[in-house]
Amino acid sequence: MIKLENVSKEYMTGMPALNNVSLHVRKGEFVFVVGNSGSGKSTLVKLLLKELEPTEGEVIIDNVHLKRLTHRQIPKFRRNIGVVFQDFRLLKDRNVYENIAFAQRVIETPTRYIKRDVPAMLSMVGLAEKYKSFPRQLSGGEQQRVALARALVNKPKILLADEPTGNLDPKNSWEIMKLLEEINQQGTTVLVVTHNREIVNAMKKRVITMRKGVIVSDEKQGGYYDED
């Protein structure tokens, strides 16, 4: 589902942010990506979304060679990938319902489907009653759950989560992780970038550890061992 073949990425600085990385994540897997600040995790996420081009190598998502995609094809390609970030990135002037519906409106989903899908997503993340609230009226954990509902409403094949618990306390972090696990169990391939050592060690999932632009370990039921 996600394949990197000998991928390198150099920014203008000359030091490679990723150095000859090869990686294969199969359909339905749950993977953590861990590593020190500056090890290349965000660069990896940006390459998967085609927000960046590799300097060398190939990125292949769901059998699509990203380098062959034209500009016009990028938005449609990105619909296959739901994304959540540390800072939630909700629309502040729209309520919860509209934040989720927005993701469907941009791809011109008929209103009857929006009316069906948004409440279903809100129930899944446990926020059915908060559909009229604005982001400022929600806790961090609730905001992240709305962001997750938005990322998933168009049924992407892959969910990328870049530090999804970075702004959350331990209880809310666990709730988000459990939701990610549930989403994975329903078939979505999930890749989570995180610094949350306790969660990584408890979840017993595949763990890819990066250091200075290379993968230094890749373990099936791994832990988070590197210094931070």
Ligand SMILES: Nc1ncnc2c1ncn2[C@@H]1O[C@H](COP(=O)(O)OP(=O)(O)OP(=O)(O)O)[C@@H](O)[C@H]1O
């Ligand atoms: N736009 C950029 N221009 C130049 N160098 C960059 C750019 N973005 C990242 N880098 C460099 O590339 C390397 C990898 O950065 P990256 O953001 O991928 O690391 P990271 O593992 O995501 O770090 P963090 O955990 O702090 O988010 C770092 O040395 C960083 O300074």
